[in-house]
Amino acid sequence: MYRLLILFSAFLLAMAGMLFLQGGETRNPRDLAGSDTQVEVRDVAELSAPTNTPAPAGNALSLAAAVAAAAGGDAAPAPAPLSADDPAMADMTASVLAGLGVGAAPSPAAPAPAGDDPMAAMTANVLAGLTGAAARPAAAPAHSDPRALQVLVSQALREGQSDAYIDILLNEAAAAGRVVVPEALMTAEGRVDTKTLLASIVREAAVAADDYTRALIAEAQSAGPRTPVQARPVAVAAPGGKYYVVEPGDSLAYIAMVFYGTPASYPRIFEANRDKISSPDRIRVGQRLLIPG
Amino acid sequence: MVRLLFGALVVFVITNSNALAQNVRITPDTNSYTIELNGQSITIDRIQDNNNTISPEFAKTSRPCPPFCIHPISAAPGVETIGEIEVIDFLEKQVAGGTGLLIDSRVPEWFAKGTIPGSVNVPFTTLEPTNPYRDQILQALGAVKAGAGWDFSRAFELTMFCNGPWCDQSPRAIRNLIAVGYPTEKIKYYRGGMQLWLLLGLTVQTPNA
Numbered sequence: 001m002y003r004l005l006i007l008f009s010a011f012l013l014a015m016a017g018m019l020f021l022q023g024g025e026t027r028n029p030r031d032l033a034g035s036d037t038q039v040e041v042r043d044v045a046e047l048s049a050p051t052n053t054p055a056p057a058g059n060a061l062s063l064a065a066a067v068a069a070a071a072g073g074d075a076a077p078a079p080a081p082l083s084a085d086d087p088a089m090a091d092m093t094a095s096v097l098a099g100l101g102v103g104a105a106p107s108p109a110a111p112a113p114a115g116d117d118p119m120a121a122m123t124a125n126v127l128a129g130l131t132g133a134a135a136r137p138a139a140a141p142a143h144s145d146p147r148a149l150q151v152l153v154s155q156a157l158r159e160g161q162s163d164a165y166i167d168i169l170l171n172e173a174a175a176a177g178r179v180v181v182p183e184a185l186m187t188a189e190g191r192v193d194t195k196t197l198l199a200s201i202v203r204e205a206a207v208a209a210d211d212y213t214r215a216l217i218a219e220a221q222s223a224g225p226r227t228p229v230q231a232r233p234v235a236v237a238a239p240g241g242k243y244y245v246v247e248p249g250d251s252l253a254y255i256a257m258v259f260y261g262t263p264a265s266y267p268r269i270f271e272a273n274r275d276k277i278s279s280p281d282r283i284r285v286g287q288r289l290l291i292p293g
Numbered sequence: 294m295v296r297l298l299f300g301a302l303v304v305f306v307i308t309n310s311n312a313l314a315q316n317v318r319i320t321p322d323t324n325s326y327t328i329e330l331n332g333q334s335i336t337i338d339r340i341q342d343n344n345n346t347i348s349p350e351f352a353k354t355s356r357p358c359p360p361f362c363i364h365p366i367s368a369a370p371g372v373e374t375i376g377e378i379e380v381i382d383f384l385e386k387q388v389a390g391g392t393g394l395l396i397d398s399r400v401p402e403w404f405a406k407g408t409i410p411g412s413v414n415v416p417f418t419t420l421e422p423t424n425p426y427r428d429q430i431l432q433a434l435g436a437v438k439a440g441a442g443w444d445f446s447r448a449f450e451l452t453m454f455c456n457g458p459w460c461d462q463s464p465r466a467i468r469n470l471i472a473v474g475y476p477t478e479k480i481k482y483y484r485g486g487m488q489l490w491l492l493l494g495l496t497v498q499t500p501n502a
Binding site for chain 2: 003004007010011014119120122123125126127129130131132175176177188189190248284285286
């Protein structure tokens, strides 16, 4: 009898204790005074006159102009024109673009120099993000010149540009829709496989009779192999045949080159894997592709 | 004796039920979502600390209006307004399936501070008619030039958000898209934005270049 009473009171005590503990605790919000004032400044910058904040002042200026123009400019600003020449902004833009893997800001329609056109820079960032996110390529513009790709690459080669530069150039042009890149040359991440493209160009040019071209190739090859086809772990033999697992940076053209010696043989792999990939640019990292005999 | 043990068990369970209640799920039967996007895996779950509060940046109640006014539920006629569960569903189906994009309409500085996992940044300024390069963005969204106008039949489905119900940027972007002819049935408006997403303790992604 008494034991029951003790248990019951222990139960009540536990309940009371729990309720007490739950109700009491409060936490102070983290002390973010510094970032709070920063946000204040940004809020203001977004809707009115430029403040004395350092970079990204230039961006805020163009935003202020856009917002003020659209919202009817409530808090009277002195908006700088959209193409504010701001070296700090240009630096920031360049580093953002470099980080995103896009080179100097493009001049697609209007021939505006990179540092002067924040809208071009911002658009370039957007396109880089969209083509990264969108696994399928945007509908190719009907008017694009099919030879534009060759022209672009040969021009860059003639100028003696580095592989890295050509990679940036091609990706930016493909994202802007100015060149149409063969689907087999798109990597699993949606970028242009410049390595393989250059290798195939070199290979094709090797049979050309043109002295200039041969000299170009000789020079390029002396600078180092364009295709680092190392002895990587290749296809794994399985009961159904040879299988290769797609790695980051791979394109179907590259895989074809590894196994058949030429990127042009990619249709063999594509046909053998129709059930897995709907189009040659739709390979994904980690996919097991059958490599036919 | 047995009764004593049983009683002790009951007390034990009750005092520990607080620990069981710590589990903060998203829906009654889902703790988290893991979604494959372009070869990368993103996970969405919630902060598990029952005492967590939102950062002061997003705790403000009274930003100046205009321009930070309260927006109505509907961004534009024909555009569906959705909530967090629908955003996650959109990521799992349309975005992972390659037919949709989750768009953060804020400017890059805000995007960099933290955004919804799986979203892409298309600042509202780039969709203004004043952007001379807007056509390229429309093409990247899947629109095809058709005469003087655009063919949106292959365009992505978009879910657009910005900072919250007080933010004008995604409604503005939505109206600009509709003005060039983007089909309203292909646009959704996540009115809650980062304000609600953060208030519910959902996962935030800080994109690094």
